[in-house]
Amino acid sequence: MENKKNDSGNDYKYIRISYNLTEDTPVHPDLAKITITPKNQIKEGDSYNTSVITAENHSGTHVDAPAHFLKNGRSIFTYDPNELTFKKPLIVDCPKKPDELIHEEDLSPTLKHYNVDNLDFDCILIRTGFGKYHDTDTLKYLTKNPGISPEAVFYLRSNLPKLACLAIDTVSMSRYGRMEEMIRVHQTAFSANDGLGKPLLFVEDLDIESIPTAGSLEEVMVIPWQVGGIDSAPCTVLVKIKSE
Template identity: 35%
Template sequence: MKRLLLSYPLSVNTPVYKDNPPVVIQQQASIAQGDPYNQFVITSLNHNGTHIDAPWHFNPQGKKISEIAIEDFIFTHPVIIDIPKSDDELITKADLQPFEHQIAGADLLLIRTGFGTIRSSEPERYANHNPGLSESAARYLMIFDSLRAIGIDMISAGAANYPDEAVAFHQIILGKDRVDGKYILVIEDLNLDQDLTDISTVYAIPLYIEGVDSSFATVFTED
């Protein structure tokens, strides 16, 4: 059985979206300094690094991350599509429509833009000029009954320099104002720069934290 890690380790070098505070990791106890154990204090916004946006992030009536059942983070029909995008470009309904037959029946859609390849070499560009999904893309994706999550190789599904589109995308995809309760989870800052041709199952396991909208996640494949 082969497994591939799709999430990034959280570190002090993790790129952060726009003006979000960086990750801080401080050693609180050290064996090397005479303590009997090693121990750390980690301070981070819950949207730093690979994480899952739950509905409450943009939907005041939506579920918080700890209110979602664990089985809802396991995907057995993942599909990956390539939509190359560069700085500040939007993914629209028109970009997604050629993949309609692949998206139909998928429970997880992974969108690979190629922008993730600059994450370590150009972190400021990655954080401040990311492509993003548009309002039209959100409305289109919501028509697929089986689709429960999307994942992207960008720091955010919302383009940093298109804030109105970013808000509209998140509100729609996370189910704001939906009377039927439908929403699609958003998994951001994924490492999709690898061969994912034969993936059959994806686990996107959040850190369950009570009272918050979203959380860090470890994401891996199995085939």
């Protein structure tokens, strides 16, 4: 892809940090496996190729909207593309071992590097390093993932008034097998509360390792499947980075 120039004259390029959906895609243990079934096939004498794809709406890289956990929460198909384009993203490196929690103190050192008046980040990408197990140890990736604590979500919402999206390189924002913790994590993010800005979106199951070092990330675009009536959806995620 040819590099382009942004408004400041710097070269940049787009890269994709969402995974392909395949029949081997790791999906949360509570979900059905993805199936991709050829229907019409040129090699079988048909005039064209088609396939039937069966996938639950939280399969692979996907975006959770508030309706995922809240009765009156907003559904992803109602979001305007401009609400899914984030101009001030930040990567937070937070190395974690299997099944560990991400706490406030894991996140605060990165934020403290910035002046309190400049905490206008609209998208935080948490890089735990756990994505290395996506293709090498599926069972570990799906059942031993690190997750963020409800208190850490509240901390981010309290300190970043423009925050609209939280993303992570694990299969879920919450740890596997802890129902009460999972509910609290999602409801803390999705609930409308005075003084906490807009309810968040979660983007889960990302390949954040492919993003270069801090300072190169300029923009994040989340592009969900356009399916009416569903709470959340698989998505493509593109990031704009400065070229080296």
